[in-house]
Amino acid sequence: MPAITPIVMPKWGLSMKEGIVNQWLVDEGAEIRVGQPIMEVETDKITGDVEAGDAGLLRRKIAAPGQTLPVKALLGVMAPPEVPDADIDRFVAGYVVPVESGENEEAAASAYQFVDVGGIRVRYARKGDAIPVVLLIHGFGGDLDNWLFNLDALSEQSTVVALDLPGHGQSDRTLPGLGLVELARFVTRFLDAVDIPSAHLVGHSLGGAIAAQMALDSPDCVQSLALIGSAGLGDEIDTGYTEGFVAAQSRRDLKPLVERLFARPDLVTRQLLDDILKYKRLDGVSELLSELGGTLFSQGKQLEQPGRRLGETGKRVLVVWGAEDRIIPAKHAAHAPPSATTRIIEGAGHMVQMEKAGEVNAALKRHIAG
Amino acid sequence: MARKISIKDAINEALDQEMARDPSVIVMGEDIVGGAGSPGERDAWGGVLGVTKGLYAKYPDRLLDTPLSESAYVGAAIGAACSGMRPVAELMFIDFMGVCFDQIFNQAAKFKYMFGGKAETPVVIRTMVGAGFRAAAQHSQMLTPIFTHIPGLKVVCPSTPYDAKGLLIQSIRDNDPVIFCEHKALYGLEGDVPEAPYAIPLGEAAVVREGRSCSIVTYGMMVHRSMDAAAALAKEGVDCEVVDLRSLSPLDLDTVIESVEKTGRLVCVDEANPRCSIAADISAQVAQRAFPALRAQIEMVTAPHTPVPFSPVLEDLYIPGAKQIAEAVHRALSGARS
Numbered sequence: 001m002p003a004i005t006p007i008v009m010p011k012w013g014l015s016m017k018e019g020i021v022n023q024w025l026v027d028e029g030a031e032i033r034v035g036q037p038i039m040e041v042e043t044d045k046i047t048g049d050v051e052a053g054d055a056g057l058l059r060r061k062i063a064a065p066g067q068t069l070p071v072k073a074l075l076g077v078m079a080p081p082e083v084p085d086a087d088i089d090r091f092v093a094g095y096v097v098p099v100e101s102g103e104n105e106e107a108a109a110s111a112y113q114f115v116d117v118g119g120i121r122v123r124y125a126r127k128g129d130a131i132p133v134v135l136l137i138h139g140f141g142g143d144l145d146n147w148l149f150n151l152d153a154l155s156e157q158s159t160v161v162a163l164d165l166p167g168h169g170q171s172d173r174t175l176p177g178l179g180l181v182e183l184a185r186f187v188t189r190f191l192d193a194v195d196i197p198s199a200h201l202v203g204h205s206l207g208g209a210i211a212a213q214m215a216l217d218s219p220d221c222v223q224s225l226a227l228i229g230s231a232g233l234g235d236e237i238d239t240g241y242t243e244g245f246v247a248a249q250s251r252r253d254l255k256p257l258v259e260r261l262f263a264r265p266d267l268v269t270r271q272l273l274d275d276i277l278k279y280k281r282l283d284g285v286s287e288l289l290s291e292l293g294g295t296l297f298s299q300g301k302q303l304e305q306p307g308r309r310l311g312e313t314g315k316r317v318l319v320v321w322g323a324e325d326r327i328i329p330a331k332h333a334a335h336a337p338p339s340a341t342t343r344i345i346e347g348a349g350h351m352v353q354m355e356k357a358g359e360v361n362a363a364l365k366r367h368i369a370g
Numbered sequence: 371m372a373r374k375i376s377i378k379d380a381i382n383e384a385l386d387q388e389m390a391r392d393p394s395v396i397v398m399g400e401d402i403v404g405g406a407g408s409p410g411e412r413d414a415w416g417g418v419l420g421v422t423k424g425l426y427a428k429y430p431d432r433l434l435d436t437p438l439s440e441s442a443y444v445g446a447a448i449g450a451a452c453s454g455m456r457p458v459a460e461l462m463f464i465d466f467m468g469v470c471f472d473q474i475f476n477q478a479a480k481f482k483y484m485f486g487g488k489a490e491t492p493v494v495i496r497t498m499v500g501a502g503f504r505a506a507a508q509h510s511q512m513l514t515p516i517f518t519h520i521p522g523l524k525v526v527c528p529s530t531p532y533d534a535k536g537l538l539i540q541s542i543r544d545n546d547p548v549i550f551c552e553h554k555a556l557y558g559l560e561g562d563v564p565e566a567p568y569a570i571p572l573g574e575a576a577v578v579r580e581g582r583s584c585s586i587v588t589y590g591m592m593v594h595r596s597m598d599a600a601a602a603l604a605k606e607g608v609d610c611e612v613v614d615l616r617s618l619s620p621l622d623l624d625t626v627i628e629s630v631e632k633t634g635r636l637v638c639v640d641e642a643n644p645r646c647s648i649a650a651d652i653s654a655q656v657a658q659r660a661f662p663a664l665r666a667q668i669e670m671v672t673a674p675h676t677p678v679p680f681s682p683v684l685e686d687l688y689i690p691g692a693k694q695i696a697e698a699v700h701r702a703l704s705g706a707r708s
Contacts, residue, residue, distance in 0.1 A: 173566065249571060250571065250574055251574075252624070270577060270580060274576075278532075278564070278568070281536065281568040281569060281570060282564060282566045282567070282568045283566060283567040283568060283569070
């Protein structure tokens, strides 16, 4: 019997319990490709696109715009044309949303782990158990939740580790030093602390510059590099953003700045801003970010550009950029080594890995698989 | 790292972390040290409801037990604040504040102005507010409007553990006198609170629920009643926005107006008595500044203009509830100008 394939509410990040259906992006009767955005869903953190995990013919839309549905609720049904409507009716009627057991909740809680790296406590998440290992490094002022839409997808074929850089997220508010060399050395020590001899590095923004520096300084622990909206490849950067982000004390100050990170500013929810403010208001964070930002970026310039020397390393490099990146211009992709693969993604800004997660995940998977 | 703790523990942690950070922070109050070392008590009582429990053992020379004379020790705290300390005075119930109005209204609130800006008075007076504790007319009042009326005082009233910690830390670091109002019925309420110290600026409201049909503007325990009302209304398809003012002075009127400009309707909810209340103040300011945005009459939900009754049945009726709030939202919706 031909298979009926359910489309269900995804779980983005560890804390997501439900999502609000904003709108369908495809019609019944459409042929759907893997990775195609099929529906827009709003969570308390951010609005994102549900991307098809399987290919097929969309036979039935179940979820209606405006509905709030739990994770794994049935959103729609795909089936080949020969499946009778009655079978689909039966499937829909018989579908039960799997209940998250207490065990799963415990698993979610323990998915965040902490490790001591040279006296600095670092929070990280680890998912999947396949070889190879992928390390995700977020950018300036960010945290591991910047990989909300990437972590699960990448863990299908690899072990994914994402850390909060020192001074960021829920890691200790202490920096191991201010330059890229010190930060790269710290991340290398982190890999050692979690028993990972080498990994494919995926860096966003400042995280990309750190990854590039690691490839130069500790080539043995770097299998390949994927640089997303990366710092360290050219000299321009919107220091109005970095300085404004540090200075912003209220939601009102912060909102226009965070909106600059996205091609579609309406993706920025109040919860996302509140979470950033909660981090920024912790004692010591403003001073630390101000010092770090001031050391790395000044008057519209990036002071260190290790990405331009990646040709020396012989590592495989993937460069991904949102075409509408207003923080670091996409034209910096041209400074990657000539052998690098470059993907410029239309309709996305600096947070391209969130805005166009499906395309970024597909590019990363291909790159990691080699 | 965040974990779930109660408002009472969040306040205790804020005091502990500020005392550890700044040796000029001292804590004064009735029965905060009493009981230390006595049989059956391994520690000082930590005040009438034990909010400062454990601090005396850590900072024995910076917790001061005071005589049962609010006028004396609140005056002493204000004087100490002018001479370089950052005192946090615990005044059991806001109802007792009347005996030290001169110290608060005429001295603390005025020093900065009367000494040409040269004097600063970084004092915090922590005090319990609100009804629901079966403590009758003299221990249950919501007197926030009285203090909000006085220029020179800041007035804070948190509704969650996260806000309680961050707002108290900011109040201690603030260089002006702050009346920090703790709702006694909320002490046990738990929520996520980071372990690390953090400060939330005074004068920033929180939009605790977003919606398009009607704005409910409130503070303190009424935030929770309003959220209950909003949840019930959501089932009927009415989509309320709930604004928690958090601090009453300074007041974040911009957030209130932004909300009303979006929804066109306003319900002000206040546990205080109605005359000259926070609800009345917000109503007047919105009517003046955002009249064109209003699509219906402003509704107020407050306690009645009576003292808090001792009868439990009457006290429950006295405190505004989710049902009354939902009814007010319905009135605002049906009174709509199209």
